[in-house]
Amino acid sequence: MSLKVKSKIDVVYTINLPKTIKKYNIENISDLVKEDVYKKLISLNIDSKETRKTHVNAIHKTLAEKETKVNSGFCPKCGGKLVLRNGRYGPFKGCGNFPRCRFISK
Numbered sequence: 001m002s003l004k005v006k007s008k009i010d011v012v013y014t015i016n017l018p019k020t021i022k023k024y025n026i027e028n029i030s031d032l033v034k035e036d037v038y039k040k041l042i043s044l045n046i047d048s049k050e051t052r053k054t055h056v057n058a059i060h061k062t063l064a065e066k067e068t069k070v071n072s073g074f075c076p077k078c079g080g081k082l083v084l085r086n087g088r089y090g091p092f093k094g095c096g097n098f099p100r101c102r103f104i105s106k
């Protein structure tokens with residue numbers, strides 16, 4: 001039973017986390033994300049409060065770690081240095097390993 005629940009968490013995590021991160025950029029993590037995660041969990045019938053809490057916390061931890069890396073100038077994807085680039089719509093921070101790594105901090 002506990003194994004079943006655990007594998008469910010992993011599936012949600014793998015499938016939805018990249019989407020969630022893409023949808024909302026790092027600086028804008030807010031209640032919207034929480035709500036999004038919450039709704040997905042409900043729709044997937046994970047009805048244990050504790051499971052939900054653990055899952056949401058895991059996501060927040062990952063996002064926080066990502067944010068910390070970006071803030072200290074490193075790519076959370078590959079660990080490369082972030083460099084300031086000038087894009088069509090203004091300057092942005094991107095991974096120095098571009099095009100091998102296409103991480104962009106919005």
Ligand SMILES: [Zn+2]
Nearest residue numbers: 075078095101
């Ligand atoms: Zn990178």
